[in-house]
Amino acid sequence: MARLETVGEALARQGVSRRAFLKFCAATTSLMALPPSMIPRVAAALEAARRPSVIWLSFQECTGCTESLTRSDSPTVEGLIFDVISLDYHHTLLAAAGEAAELDRKQAMEENWGNYLVVVDGSIPLGNPGYSTIAGISNVDMLQETVEGAAAVVAVGTCAAFGGIPHADPNPTGAVGVGEIVKDKPIINVSGCPPIPVAITGVLAQYLTFGQLPEMDELGRPKAFFGQSIHDRCYRRPFYDNGQFAESFDDEGARAGWCLFKLGCKGPITYNACATVKWNSGTSFPIEAGHPCLGCAEPNFWDKGGFYQPLSEVEWGGWTQLGTAAAAGAAIGAASALAARSKQKKAREEEA
Amino acid sequence: MTLLDFARGPAMQWAFVIFGIGVAWRLVGMFLLLRDRAKARARRDAPVSDGTRAIIMRSVPPKELEHHIVFQHVSGYAWHIGFFVTILFFGPHMPFWKSILGFGWPTLPSEVITVVGAITIAVLIALLVRRLSHPVLRVISTADDYISVIVTILPLLTGLISYANIGFDKETNLALHLLSIVLVLVWFPFGKLMHLFLAFPTRYKAGADYGRKGVAA
Amino acid sequence: MSGLGDIAVAVEITTGNVTPLLHEVRHALQRLLDTGEPTVIDLHSLPLAPGELAALENELGEGEVSATLNALGPSLLRETAVPGVWFVTHRNANEEITGQYLEIVKIPAILEAQEVDIRLGIAALSENLEQTKAQDHRDTQDGST
Incomplete structure (x- = not known):
């Protein structure tokens, strides 16, 4: 394995001052959702950390996840996180294409066998290998081949984590997430459509800093970002508690910024950090913009009834179904009453 | 399909089907079994006023017994009112009613509902304990009594847990809450919960019959 | 913001x-x-x-x-x-x-100056001084001839 330089060395080489490094560490600590008291430990760990080699595979996706990441507001992620990791293959960002790019991937794999990190965005079609290929290699083949020497896999976005939109009913390509194919490597799911940029860089930073993947929830997502529901951290929560709900998108309640639960908000069952980390450099997040949470970080979010269907609304079948059931019940009731009557009558006659 | 999807979808649909069949069966069966009018001359021919009077009189305890049954009387009313306030006036319940009835009504602050719900649970548990510990009550209690009380407590309990977000994750809590309602709907026609539909008609019928019986003195 | x-x-x-x-x-x-x-x-x-x-x-x-x-x-x-x-x-x-x-x-x-940076600063300053000294030395030598 090639000896990779440490993060400290890489930053010093770029002429980054200690103050700048400390600032970087503060941002990184914040990225990992660790308390500021951890900054000195992060600094010490980061300084000595070796730059990991990262191979990024893009399958059935819309490039939204890469867009999200490269628009990341962490200390110039491209310049720092990306400089301190060694991004050896990312076919969207790579200048080379086809065979030449594949050579890069194979070389990075060989040099860092057993130690590199594979990042995947997009789902993998299992229906027909021809549905999605790169340089003539089917997605599932490329994933299996690349993952073999990986230390861990980071599934970026709901598609890679849970199948996402390609997986939505009727799932024409037989799309699945990474976890359905890769069984023998640690997988971390950074879900979201797209994921919050700092959640992606946060996981990379965590791996970079401590050489291990962060603590995960039962869906394999980093707890630091997916530990609490949108609802629990929502600034509109007090309205939920007060029973003040917007009933439509243009009523008094909507204008007053009341809770969007009745407009179908999936915040209560969605685990993500949008409510605190927010989007666009911490400007806002969907609920703050007046739209209910779609629950995009959750498996099958596309098939959970409607986006505007409240969680407490149920598929109860409708009046026709209930009426039919009642008619059937009435028939049974009438039959049993008649049976009982004739029985009584017979008993009375016998008595007489 | 997650547990929540199941609870909101197929489970709820089947519960409504069972509820519909069961309630119609019992109501139709019961009304068709009403005996034909007695042939004897009526003491007084005022079934409506007699029936209505019975409904009212049996909603308050008889004077002679009043001080013996203060606890049952007060607690019974308390939890019934609490129960209906909770299910009818909790904001997040409104989409449930709207999805079924097509219209809604104003709701109360969730804090108020939390307190009311907690009190209702406490009263129901107290009544359950009393049922278990009171020697006479225990003897006359059937499985139906216990099942009906427990089935009534569960939605309140799971609702409170879901609101407080303790125990499982929110999604599972909500699913369990909906499943507890499924349980109420399924049990409803077959046990004493049926009194929601039968309490007043049976009182009316009894009142009307007793008003008619006997001879004017 | x-x-x-x-x-x-x-x-x-x-x-x-x-x-x-x-x-x-x-x-x-x-x-x-x-x-x-x-x-x-x-x-x-x-x-x-x-x-x-x-x-x-x-x-x-x-x-x-x-x-x-x-x-x-x-x-x-x-x-x-x-x-x-x-x-x-x-x-x-x-x-x-x-x-x-x-x-x-x-x-x-x-806000405090960091020791690592101070050390780098000393090194840079020393190098500058060395160069100045060398320059002065060359200048004097040039002047003497």
């Missing part, structure tokens, strides 16, 4: 988090006085309604010291009207906010 903050709307939503935060600051100040232990509060880890951050800034006021740090983009560190409470905003090279903190400390550690 630009954008939403510029739009003149009356925001009446509150999370109720500002007052507890101020209490936390008060306790942290007492701790700083008693034990010298500093506290850093990450403002981005708390749910705050639009306008509440500004309300917090308002509440704490403007103090005597204000410093700009130019490292990987500008950072503004300014003491609030409550001595020992610093409002720290880090920005990246694109001037986007990368972190906002309340630091309860006598002086934020990042």
